[in-house]
Amino acid sequence: MDFQIPYQGYTGKYPTKMQAFYHAIKDSIISGVLPCGTKLPSSRELAALSGVSRGTVNQVYDMLAAEGYVECRVGRGTFVFYDAQQRPGEPKREDRDDYALSPWGGRVMEQEAQLYSAGSVAYNGKAPRTADFHAYATDLQRFPHEEWNRCLHAQARLLYRQEGQADGRGGLPPTEGDQELREQIAQYLRRARGIAARPEQIIVVNGSMQAITLTAQLLVGEGDKVIVESPGFKGIPRAVRTAGGVPVSVPVDGQGIVPADWDSRLLFVTPGRQFPTGVVLSLERRRQLLEWAYDKGAVIVEDDYDSEFRHRGMPLEPLKALDGRERVIHIGSFTKTLLPSVRIGYAVLPPALAAPFAKAKALFEPLPAGLLEQKTLAAFMASGQYERHLRRMKRIYSRKYESLSRRLADSLSERFSWVKSDAGLHIFGWWRGSTQAYERFRSQCADAGVRWSEIRGEDSEGVRIGVYFHFPHLTEEEMEYGVAVMKRLADS
Amino acid sequence: MDFQIPYQGYTGKYPTKMQAFYHAIKDSIISGVLPCGTKLPSSRELAALSGVSRGTVNQVYDMLAAEGYVECRVGRGTFVFYDAQQRPGEPKREDRDDYALSPWGGRVMEQEAQLYSAGSVAYNGKAPRTADFHAYATDLQRFPHEEWNRCLHAQARLLYRQEGQADGRGGLPPTEGDQELREQIAQYLRRARGIAARPEQIIVVNGSMQAITLTAQLLVGEGDKVIVESPGFKGIPRAVRTAGGVPVSVPVDGQGIVPADWDSRLLFVTPGRQFPTGVVLSLERRRQLLEWAYDKGAVIVEDDYDSEFRHRGMPLEPLKALDGRERVIHIGSFTKTLLPSVRIGYAVLPPALAAPFAKAKALFEPLPAGLLEQKTLAAFMASGQYERHLRRMKRIYSRKYESLSRRLADSLSERFSWVKSDAGLHIFGWWRGSTQAYERFRSQCADAGVRWSEIRGEDSEGVRIGVYFHFPHLTEEEMEYGVAVMKRLADS
Missing domain, CATH: 1.10.10.10 (Winged helix-like DNA-binding domain superfamily/Winged helix DNA-binding domain)
Structure with a gap:
């Protein structure tokens, strides 16, 4: 045949x-x-x-x-x-x-099948040891399980026994999320990020992707051009395309996205720490983006996915804090600061967009999902434990970041061009060689139990292969093993 | 001025x-x-x-x-x-x-602002006693809190401490939901409802509205006619319109929806117990609907929102169980059988629609929301406690149903034409008088702390006001008070 x-x-x-x-x-x-x-x-x-x-x-x-x-x-x-x-x-x-x-x-x-898939490097399960820089996980050893569980159990008692009857007449939580949590988030954003938002502007979502997709559905019509970063989070063009829009990829340089007079009314951007390269957008460029939005009547979606973890330097103000004219939607998430299975994020919306966003969410969830965990988080924040946990994790992750940066720079700088960053939970580099050489290297490393995440993206020098290494869940020994394997295979 | x-x-x-x-x-x-x-x-x-x-x-x-x-x-x-x-x-x-x-x-x-709002009868909080037939609640006094909390705590320990690390390489739960829960639902549907579905066809959702909206988004294009029941659940035309479609209202009679050769490829229907009238669709009509779908190449969405609670008579097979050609999407929910804040439902899909549905859901939630409660429910079902709870609640709700039916029939049959039903958690009636008289009656009852749900719908006799009374959360005394107030005001 x-x-x-x-x-x-x-x-x-x-x-x-x-x-x-x-x-x-x-x-x-x-x-x-x-x-x-x-x-x-x-x-x-x-x-x-x-x-x-x-x-x-x-x-x-x-x-x-x-x-x-x-x-x-x-x-x-x-x-x-x-x-x-x-x-x-x-x-x-x-x-x-x-x-x-x-x-x-x-x-x-x-669209491609899965957003958080097992990844492009398939691990064959045969290596005696592993270093999985691809896994989407946090340092669970260091999580304050007892304190969290205490909040969980107390909230379960309250919620399950009283719901619908607390006030005798079925007070239901709105699609916007638990009111106490929205207030805690508003306080946290004011204190930690300089964002002045009222709880009514804050809508709790099931992870940041829900906010991205609802925003795209609400603002993107058939054929509308939407500016996205390249490389960038692939969920964004996916949401834009599904809404009928046309994602226009804009390359990033060593200072992040390069502002321009785009013919568009919507921009998705990661100013706090460009995803995945990790560079921080300068204040000057932040101002330029806002000027563009004011000029065009455009909306900027600020995806602030992991700026909580800053290892050195001063944080810059989020776009949302600089925005005097309500053109910015700020999206944040707790999935990287708490437990990955707790899918809680939030969108901070211009007041006039809060109602459309809530109505769009209500179409899928008239009552919020995971309310017990929302209430648990609200109690965890109200007791001060969330910020204590954040401070502790910042120290731990900074040590891991410094250690892995040094190891990668020492051992693999011939193969990768590492991008310096002041923050975040992964380290990014551009592959220096050919695609074939990369594929071989990747596959050999996978056989030895070492894998990472990758992206095909553009920067100002053209289309290239980028790799990034998540480290929060890994021990010193695992990071050491991973880098040693890579060095051995890179040198062979 | x-x-x-x-x-x-x-x-x-x-x-x-x-x-x-x-x-x-x-x-x-x-x-x-x-x-x-x-x-x-x-x-x-x-x-x-x-x-x-x-x-x-x-x-x-x-x-x-x-x-x-x-x-x-x-x-x-x-x-x-x-x-x-x-x-x-x-x-x-x-x-x-x-x-x-x-x-x-x-x-x-x-679309209207809220799906589950405080309702059209606003309760003024001044009455000394209340009977809230509008509240969206279950009988929390009878819920097995201890058993549920035991499952919750055990699952919290497992999930939070091991997630992403159970198998050493970040096994993430798919958007389709917890695998164990999907298996438990498959077993339950086979045993209790005669539906033979593999776990791969079952996608866990955050309440049935998410399934309705995702289905409408997936199957309804601009201008497509979609058949909906009138009266019916108002979330359905809302989802259809938002997707760009045109809901075509079809009246129901004393046996439910009247099959016809509709020019459409999508039907939303509540055969188990028509919402809100409560009538059960005959086997003959079920067969006619399926023939229509086979003939037109149409899809039928069977919204099975509370048929678990059958007070007498034999259950009829769900459309999904009768469907030999995979034209039915069956939607079910645990919100009425467990705790209203636990927003877990499911869609049983034809195999070829499972992937599109999952991809659509992943656009909003690449990882599932409320995973802890999904795992808690899976454990609760696996231990046999879910079906034990259901059996117990069936007895309790049947008693309440009989009691309220009798009271309403005895006291208010001049004002309402009650619709007989064999199942469910509310009692439905058509108002017999004028709109003005209804508004006055409703407002007087609200002042006395008595409210209920209402709908403007068509039946075969034209547009009318329908009312329905939820009773699961009410005590005998509250139901007695509510009916007494209504009778007094109806007679005055």
Whole structure:
């Protein structure tokens, strides 16, 4: 049978045959090598052709069918069901089996599968030791579990026993979030960040992505250009595209985003610490961004994802604190300062946007999710324990940051160009070599139990591979092991 | 100054002057009595004209400004900023101060403010006793708090201390929800509802509204007609309209929705117990709906919001259990069986729609919200305590149901035409008299501390006022008091 898939080229990249096989076929479909309508071999034929088991082929076909890349026609076989020729922005309405997806649904399906996936470096689980710089985690050993649990248990008693009856007539928490938590956040922002916001402007969200997506849905119409950083958090262009907008990537330099007179009314930016490069936007540039927004009547979304952890230097004022004309939406999150499973973030909105944002959120959650944890956090903040915990973690993370920075600079500066930063929970570098050399290096490190996060981005010098190393959850020994492995493989 | 608002007519309806004032102005704006661009009196002038305090007027102006009905032009005064003439479906892009809302955002703003609001009957807090049939609550006295808290504490210990580190490499929970919970739900649905679904088809959501809205976003395009029940849950047309669709209201009769050859590819329906009338859809009609879906290639969303509580008769199989061709999305929720603040629901999807649904959810929540409560519920179900609790609550709620039904039938059958039901947590009736008589009755009852929920809907006899009485959280004494008050006021 005349059927070729470039399976061999994938085996090195993925830990299991099944994954390699899946990606080989999927990429062939997406790239148009296997055009829409192509009949695929039966699982028996393909197993014989490729040397993998028939069970594996069936599993891969099932995955592709579930994702809508292929469809099984009863009694006739399996066919490619994805049109690579189709222009983006014109999603088909009939591409999910025969469920007619809306244009919005079609755009959802065009995005990559997962935001926080197991990552591009698949860890094969065989190395005796590991150093996982990719994991999305905090230092749980140092978390004040007892104090947190005390708040949790007290709040559980109050909430579960009294809810809907505390005032005898069903007082329900609004979609905007627990009132006490909104007040605590307002106080914290005033004290720690210089942001003067009333609790009514603060809406609690289930992690910052909810704030990003709701903002995009509210402000981005079909074809609207939206300015995003490159490299940047990939959730942002995803939210913009799904809303029907067109993300316009703007490169960052050593001082962060370069302000310009963009033809747009919406900008997503990470001034506190550019994601992922870690550079801090200068006050001068902050002022320029605000001038641009005032001039254009634009909105700036300030994604302040981890500026709590500053290792040295003075913090600059957030855009929101500098904004005298209510053009900034400030997004913050507790997922990096507390426990990753506690999905609490917040948006600080211009007063006139608070109601639209709340109505949009209420469409998905008329009553807030995870209210118990919101109340627990409010109590934890009110007792002063949150800021005590932050101060302690700042010291701990600063030590880890200094240690890992030094190790990476000492051992791997030939391979990576490290970007200096004053803050944050990861260290960023640009790969200095070729893509092929990088792929080989990455794969060898993964085999030795060492992995990290990566991004393909532009900076002022063009498209490059960037890597970043999360360290909060790692011990000194793990960081030492990880860097030693990388150095050994880089030198080999 | 020549400025009239019909404030007097509102004072009886609202508990505070401010609220009456707010609604009086807002309704005048919405109805076009105060057209877009009208200059409103200064707060000083309006206070003098109306006899309310200037502070109250300012507060009302602030609320209207925050919601975008009026805008304050610096140095010039307050102006109406809402165009009542504007055709629905053509939302303005410039109507929120000068923040340009997207068409989606514009549609969000066209919806009513809150889904679970304090309700149309405002309770004035002055009555010595109350009977609140409107409150959204369960019988917390009978909830097994100890058992639930034991699960909660055990799960908190496990989750918070091990997360991201249980397997050494940051295994993150998927947006689809806790795996153990999805398995428990699958088992429960098989056992209790006859629905054969694999855990992969089950996606945990933050209450059923999230499932409704994500489904509408995924399947409804601009101008698409979507069949909805009338009367019905008002969240559904809201989600449809926001997605750009056109809800087509279909009246229900004494057996529920009347099947027809609708020109549509999406139907939202409550077969288990029509909301809010409570009638159960016959097997014959269930089959007709499925035939329609097969014929049209349509999707049916089965909103199964409280069929767990069946007081007599045999349960009919859910549409999802009868569906041989994967055209049904089944939505269920734990908010009525557990604690209202625990916002956990689920959608059972056709396999090919599971991935689009998960990707859409991930756009808002790449990691699930309220994971601790998901894990607590999974443990609670796995230990058998959930079904034990359900059995116990069925007995308790059946007794309350029988008692309230009898009281209402005995005392208020002249005013309401009660709809018989075999299941559920509320009792529904149609008002027999005029709208004015109803408004007077409702307002007098509210003054005596008795309120309920209401809906304006169609049934086969035309547009009517429907009322429904939630009882789970009420004691025998409260129900007795409530019905006695209503009877006294109805007879006066």
